[in-house]
Amino acid sequence: MSPAEKSASRESITLLVLLLTSVLLSGCVAAATGAAAGAAASESSPSPEVKKYVRTHDLEPRVARAIEGGYVVKGMKPEHVRLAIGEPEDVEENDGETVWTYDDSGVGKSRYYFQDGRLVNAPFVEP
Known part of the structure; x- marks a missing residue:
């Protein structure tokens, strides 16, 4: 070669x-x-329980998406928030306002505020 x-x-x-x-x-x-x-x-x-709940309840589309996506939006009922992000660590009742507290994995506490049975304010709430 x-x-x-x-x-x-x-x-x-x-x-x-x-x-x-x-x-x-x-x-x-x-x-x-x-x-x-x-x-x-x-x-x-989402879990099968969450999927079934969304499928069998008449929900606003934005609320259904939030529940399945694991986040919250204003106007959600307490049961919707529970399904989306779980049980609160603490619940307080103050003058017609309910405050749910969640532990943020050692970073701090997040508070979710309900009035008249609807979510009105929370960290990172979608409108």
């Missing part, structure tokens, strides 16, 4: 190795991304 043929052969092998490496790496990244997306979807997907 001539020196020119040897050089061309080395370049071809180098290109093949680079191509195979990039294909293998992209497969690993895709698999990892898919696994992460699957884990995120399972963490945020």
Whole structure:
């Protein structure tokens, strides 16, 4: 084999190795991304109880979305908030206002305010 043929052969092998490496790496990244997306979807997907509640009750669409999405919106009833974010750590009644307190995983406390049986204010409340 001539020196020119040897050089061309080395370049071809180098290109093949680079191509195979990039294909293998992209497969690993895709698999990892898919696994992460699957884990995120399972963490945020509503429970069968929540799905059944939303399906069997006449709810405003924004309230149904909030319950299934695990967040709250103004105007929710206490049972809606419970389904969306769980049981409060503490409940206080003050002059016609009900205040639910949740522990924010050691960061602090969040308070959710109800008047006349409807959510009127809370941290990160969607309008």
